[in-house]
Amino acid sequence: MTAEKFVESTGFKVVCMPNPERNISGAYIGDLLSWVMGRAESDNVWITIMSNSNIVAVATLADVGCILLAEGVTLDSEVVALAAEKGVNILSTDVSCYDAAIEVSKVI
Amino acid sequence: MSEKLVFRFDVSGNDFTSAGQASVQVKKNLRQLGFDNEIIRRVSIAMYEGEINMVIHAGGGVAEVHVCEEYIEIILDDHGPGIKDIEKAMQAGYSTASETIRSLGFGAGMGLPNMKKNSDEMKITSEVGVGTRIVMKINCKGTNE
Numbered sequence: 078m079t080a081e082k083f084v085e086s087t088g089f090k091v092v093c094m095p096n097p098e099r100n101i102s103g104a105y106i107g108d109l110l111s112w113v114m115g116r117a118e119s120d121n122v123w124i125t126i127m128s129n130s131n132i133v134a135v136a137t138l139a140d141v142g143c144i145l146l147a148e149g150v151t152l153d154s155e156v157v158a159l160a161a162e163k164g165v166n167i168l169s170t171d172v173s174c175y176d177a178a179i180e181v182s183k184v185i
Numbered sequence: 186m187s188e189k190l191v192f193r194f195d196v197s198g199n200d201f202t203s204a205g206q207a208s209v210q211v212k213k214n215l216r217q218l219g220f221d222n223e224i225i226r227r228v229s230i231a232m233y234e235g236e237i238n239m240v241i242h243a244g245g246g247v248a249e250v251h252v253c254e255e256y257i258e259i260i261l262d263d264h265g266p267g268i269k270d271i272e273k274a275m276q277a278g279y280s281t282a283s284e285t286i287r288s289l290g291f292g293a294g295m296g297l298p299n300m301k302k303n304s305d306e307m308k309i310t311s312e313v314g315v316g317t318r319i320v321m322k323i324n325c326k327g328t329n330e
């Protein structure tokens with residue numbers, strides 16, 4: 078499904094959505110960037126608590142469908158601006174990575 | 186594309202937060218050139234890991250990417266501390282990254298294994314105190330394995 082539809086179905090908060098038509102399928106949970114690079118698949122929802130600007134480059138290069146920040150993690154405005162510029166969708170939720178993954182699996 | 190294209194980047198060693206810019210640019214260029222998505226993904230992952238290693242372990246360096254129809258070659262050159270035991274560095278989980286760098290999400294010791302996995306050929310030459318040169322080749326036709 079598209080990123081836009083995914084947000085509608087889950088109720089996750091939108092941090093930025095420069096690419097609403099982006100396809101989303103499957104998920105990967107991880108905070109160590111090289112694990113994400115090696116294991117996440119194209120179009121995945123990447124669930125993480127990492128919040129520094131490196132997540133934008135990793136999301137772009139691993140070609141994930143969106144980043145989902147769990148545990149109520151927030152981003153500095155520069156990171157949001159960078160993601161918007163690079164076309165990286167970012168969502169957030171207050172629940173844990175585990176509960177977030179359960180929500181994701183209900184809709185995709 | 187009959188001619189070989191060459192992209193060259195100076196990778197700065199003092200900015201961890203914007204690291205990966207060269208790889209992002211290469212991905213963009215390959216998209217525009219119409220390369221297959223799977224090839225682009227492998228180049229992106231291999232180059233990003235190498236670029237980040239130059240930033241966090243070697244104080245920066247130079248990245249060159251040679252592009253032609255048959256293959257894409259990534260050449261990373263730095264004048265950092267060098268790698269004493271390449272075989273050990275290649276092991277999954279081996280890392281000398283500092284606490285500060287780990288707090289940014291690096292240091293899992295998975296970068297070099299990712300580079301190996303995503304390239305068809307990889308060659309590391311390194312001399313302690315002089316620097317490191319890594320050449321990775323990704324074939325655009327045929328299979329990976």
Ligand SMILES: Nc1ncnc2c1ncn2[C@@H]1O[C@H](COP(=O)(O)OP(=O)(O)OP(=O)(O)O)[C@@H](O)[C@H]1O
Pocket residue numbers: 110111112234238239242243263265266267268274275279280281282290291292293294295296297298317
């Ligand atoms: N360009 C380099 N110059 C000097 N040492 C390097 C270089 N690249 C890698 N190394 C050494 O090899 C080790 C393993 O590298 P690798 O990329 O696999 O892991 P990492 O960078 O420590 O962590 P990760 O890549 O998972 O974030 C590094 O910790 C470092 O000691």
Ligand SMILES: [Mg+2]
Pocket residue numbers: 111234237238292295296297
């Ligand atoms: Mg590394």
